[in-house]
Amino acid sequence: MTGMAITDFAQKMNQIIPEIMKGFARRQNNEVYKGKITLPQLLILELLSRQGASKMTDLAKYMQVTTAASTGIVERLVRQGYVQRAYDQNDRRIVRIKLNTKGTELLKKISQQRAQSVTRIFSQISEDDRAEYLRILMQVKDILDKEES
Numbered sequence: 001m002t003g004m005a006i007t008d009f010a011q012k013m014n015q016i017i018p019e020i021m022k023g024f025a026r027r028q029n030n031e032v033y034k035g036k037i038t039l040p041q042l043l044i045l046e047l048l049s050r051q052g053a054s055k056m057t058d059l060a061k062y063m064q065v066t067t068a069a070s071t072g073i074v075e076r077l078v079r080q081g082y083v084q085r086a087y088d089q090n091d092r093r094i095v096r097i098k099l100n101t102k103g104t105e106l107l108k109k110i111s112q113q114r115a116q117s118v119t120r121i122f123s124q125i126s127e128d129d130r131a132e133y134l135r136i137l138m139q140v141k142d143i144l145d146k147e148e149s
Contacts, residue, residue, distance in 0.1 A: 024114075024117055024121075027113075027117045027120070028110075028113050028114075028117065029113065036080070037076075037077075037080065037082070037106075038073075040063060040065075040073050041073055041076060041077055041082075042110070043062075043063065044059055044062075044063065044070075044073055044074065044077065044083075044097075045077065045082060045083070045099060045103055045106065045107055046107065047059065047062055048083065048097065048098060048099040048103070049099055049103075049104065049107050052098065053086055053096035053097065053098035054096060054097055054098075055094065055095070055096055055097075056070055056071055056074065056095065056097065059073075059074065059097060074097050077097075077103070081100070081102045081103075082099070082100065082102055082103035082106060083097050083098060083099055083100060083103050084097075084098060084100050085097060086098050
């Protein structure tokens with residue numbers, strides 16, 4: 001595939017990425033792929049897992065949406081029992097959203113299923129190719145991170 005123009009590369013990526021996502025999705029059996037929670041809800045759950053209790057404004061900033069939009073996402077997570085609101089002891093106007101046991105269990109289940117899928121698929125690819133793939137993905141992530149800041 002040497003000598004491929006960037007526009008041709010973009011077109012191929014545009015075709016293959018949805019197919020890869022669909023292929024991985026078919027191998028999952030959890031709330032995300034059953035349509036019970038959305039990708040934005042999952043991203044918020046994962047952020048709360050990494051960072052702990054967070055203010056709505058921080059969640060909105062992370063998701064690059066308005067506070068009202070993040071409130072809607074969080075409200076659905078509260079109704080489903082994955083997160084809860086915690087009021088600041090010093091200032092009751094400040095509300096933090098925190099992951100609860102049900103949310104933690106959901107993330108654990110999703111993580112385990114992802115790991116199993118990745119293991120099943122990538123065990124069929126050589127160790128050198130896996131290392132190269134990971135190196136390139138990390139490079140793409142770094143570029144995305146730089147563009148966001």
